[in-house]
Amino acid sequence: MRPRDLSPEEFRKYGYEVVDWIARYLDQTGEYPVAPRVQPGELVDALPASAPAEGEPMERILEDFDKLVVPAVNHWNHPRFHGYFSVSASGAGILGEMLAAALNVNGMLWKSCPAAVELEQVVMSWLRQWLGLPEEFFGIVHDTASTSTLHAIGAARAMADEGLREEGAAPGLVLYTSEHAHSSVEKGALALGLGRRNVRKIGVDGEYRMRPELLAAAIAADRAEGRRPFCVVSTVGTTSVTSVDPVAAVQEIAEGEGLWHHIDGAYGGVAAMLEENRWMLKGAERADSLVVNPHKWLFTPIDFSAFYCRRPDVLRKAYSLVPPYLASQENPRAVNLMDYRIPLGSRFRALKLWFVMRSFGYEKFCAVIRDHIAWAKELADVVAAHPLFEVAAPVPMSLVCFRLKAGDEASKALLEKVNESGEAFLSGNVLDARYVLRIAIGNLGTQREDVFRSWAAVRTLAEQG
Numbered sequence: 001m002r003p004r005d006l007s008p009e010e011f012r013k014y015g016y017e018v019v020d021w022i023a024r025y026l027d028q029t030g031e032y033p034v035a036p037r038v039q040p041g042e043l044v045d046a047l048p049a050s051a052p053a054e055g056e057p058m059e060r061i062l063e064d065f066d067k068l069v070v071p072a073v074n075h076w077n078h079p080r081f082h083g084y085f086s087v088s089a090s091g092a093g094i095l096g097e098m099l100a101a102a103l104n105v106n107g108m109l110w111k112s113c114p115a116a117v118e119l120e121q122v123v124m125s126w127l128r129q130w131l132g133l134p135e136e137f138f139g140i141v142h143d144t145a146s147t148s149t150l151h152a153i154g155a156a157r158a159m160a161d162e163g164l165r166e167e168g169a170a171p172g173l174v175l176y177t178s179e180h181a182h183s184s185v186e187k188g189a190l191a192l193g194l195g196r197r198n199v200r201k202i203g204v205d206g207e208y209r210m211r212p213e214l215l216a217a218a219i220a221a222d223r224a225e226g227r228r229p230f231c232v233v234s235t236v237g238t239t240s241v242t243s244v245d246p247v248a249a250v251q252e253i254a255e256g257e258g259l260w261h262h263i264d265g266a267y268g269g270v271a272a273m274l275e276e277n278r279w280m281l282k283g284a285e286r287a288d289s290l291v292v293n294p295h296k297w298l299f300t301p302i303d304f305s306a307f308y309c310r311r312p313d314v315l316r317k318a319y320s321l322v323p324p325y326l327a328s329q330e331n332p333r334a335v336n337l338m339d340y341r342i343p344l345g346s347r348f349r350a351l352k353l354w355f356v357m358r359s360f361g362y363e364k365f366c367a368v369i370r371d372h373i374a375w376a377k378e379l380a381d382v383v384a385a386h387p388l389f390e391v392a393a394p395v396p397m398s399l400v401c402f403r404l405k406a407g408d409e410a411s412k413a414l415l416e417k418v419n420e421s422g423e424a425f426l427s428g429n430v431l432d433a434r435y436v437l438r439i440a441i442g443n444l445g446t447q448r449e450d451v452f453r454s455w456a457a458v459r460t461l462a463e464q465g
């Protein structure tokens, strides 16, 4: 009995209503305009400036959700949402998320909730096997890839700087990554006080992959000037074009030079689960750390970032600090997650991935991802054959970058028109100093006909001029 909460009867009544809403929404997301037709500030203005002094009935809250909140939603679950990296929440993942919210445990220590800690170890081990990584990779869940990469760079620094823990950082550390790396790498370096001047953006080849010989040369130049190279971050599936850095060649250099090698596979790491794509993570088995985001292309509700580290001892060295109130019995099987990260507490994220992995199974995951990649390649061929358009980059995964031959302004205007139409949602980028449109295919609800319906909207609007 929880006298100050919803009664069991009320919870059941509104719970069923919410589940009905979700079931209908997932079935009919494709009928909404993808992007909302709202102006900035519209929702803020529609809601009271202060919270109510007295509680309100659930009917009114649900009514306002429908009437005010939903119209301001950009529907990432929509089958024609192709912006950024297209992600979606599966039904199984939503159910897991609901139960995690109900249990509301905190997985900071083994004893604070054994189920959260041990299920996290189980799903991280399952995913590690799907990715083809060896057993020595320790897995821990973070909210986002940005947090995972921050932890990787922090661990690399702890390894490079013996005195870091007691004395603080010594100057001269240099981090290397490609000019197409995600901004989270540079942000991680910023947050750790390394300074942007000490982040080297290594040049890429014609297919936007880091050039190992330029990496080696940059390291040599820094050493010659007395600086201390300590970490390299390669990317499997860059944000701009999903290019795949030569992981094995980077790993060789990292080993030879004593650098920590972190791999950012936030989106693309998942593609390497397919037999035909195993080459993408070749060499990763010897790397120091890697991040993959199930909340991007593994149909797990946001947020869930899987961080793997082959040197958990270094994570502990970097992040473990145990105040007396958190001290617990030493037992090698009782993992205390707080020892391996900056946050103390964490949600029961493992539950939703456990639901998703069990409900899909490896074969179905691979089938969906394989379809997305095949449709992207097919779309790229169709775009390339159209006289008004050109494809801007190779398509190794499920992202097609293209532009109007008429130039940047025309391409930008086209993107606006497509998004305003509500028929599809795309995002833009600048590649080689030219504006490009991106169609990302990664949504569980997307079928081949959705991809070509989105393309029809783009093509028709372009042809109308």
Ligand SMILES: Cc1ncc(COP(=O)(O)O)c(C=O)c1O
Pocket (backbone or CB within 6 Å): 085, 143, 144, 145, 146, 147, 182, 184, 235, 237, 238, 239, 264, 265, 266, 267, 293, 305
């Ligand atoms: C390659 C890559 N790394 C990192 C990130 C950052 O992801 P998160 O939002 O989980 O921090 C992204 C986001 O799209 C990405 O594409």
